[in-house]
Amino acid sequence: MREEDRIILADKLRKALTGFPSLRDEYLERLCSRVIDDSRFRICPASVGKHHSWPGGLLKHTLEVVQFSLNMCKASCEALDAGKIPIDDHVVALAAVFHDYAKIYCYEERGNGWVKTDYSNKIQHVYGSAEFFSNLARDCQVPQGLIGDVVHAILAQHGRNEWGSPVTPYSREAWIVHLADMASVNICEERYLRIRG
Numbered sequence: 001m002r003e004e005d006r007i008i009l010a011d012k013l014r015k016a017l018t019g020f021p022s023l024r025d026e027y028l029e030r031l032c033s034r035v036i037d038d039s040r041f042r043i044c045p046a047s048v049g050k051h052h053s054w055p056g057g058l059l060k061h062t063l064e065v066v067q068f069s070l071n072m073c074k075a076s077c078e079a080l081d082a083g084k085i086p087i088d089d090h091v092v093a094l095a096a097v098f099h100d101y102a103k104i105y106c107y108e109e110r111g112n113g114w115v116k117t118d119y120s121n122k123i124q125h126v127y128g129s130a131e132f133f134s135n136l137a138r139d140c141q142v143p144q145g146l147i148g149d150v151v152h153a154i155l156a157q158h159g160r161n162e163w164g165s166p167v168t169p170y171s172r173e174a175w176i177v178h179l180a181d182m183a184s185v186n187i188c189e190e191r192y193l194r195i196r197g
C-alpha cells in the first residue's frame, strides 16, 4: 500500500469518527489523533500471516472496526427505541480506535517482511493497548469511569479467554467492539476479497 493510500485511509478514519455528531468532542479528537497521526500505526500490519497482514493493514482493520462498531451502535440504539437504554458511543469509538494500537510494538520490519517481536510474545497487544489507552487518558484527565469502560472493551475485544482476551464482554459496548472486530477479520479480510493493498 502506498503512502498516499495510507493518508486517504487515515482521513477516512478521522471522518468516520467526526461523522457522528455525538462524537464531535475535543478530548475524543485529541486522544484519537494520537493513534491516527502515529506513523508507526499507519505502516504496521495487523498481523503476521493472519488478517490484514500487509503494511497499512492495521490502519485498514482499525477503520473497519470503527465503521462496523459505530454503525452497530446506531442500529442498536434504533432497535432499542432511541435513548431509552443508551449505548455509550464514546466508549465504543475509543475502544475501537485503540483496541489493536499496541500491535505497533508486536511487529517489526525485517528483511523483506514483518516478524513478531519479544513484546508480542511476552505482553501481547490486548493488554498493551489497554495499558496505553489508560495511561494516555489519565494524562488527558478523562473521567475514571469512562477509562474503565473503554479498558474493559479493549480487554474483551477477542471475546473469549481461549482467543486471547483476559475477560469476556460484560457490557453492550464491549460486545459491539468484539463483534465489529470479528466482522472485520472474517468479512473484510483480503483472502476473501482477493485483492491486496
Ligand SMILES: [Fe+2]
Pocket: 099, 100, 125, 126, 157, 158
Ligand atoms: Fe486484537
Ligand SMILES: [Fe+2]
Pocket: 061, 065, 099, 100, 181
Ligand atoms: Fe482487531
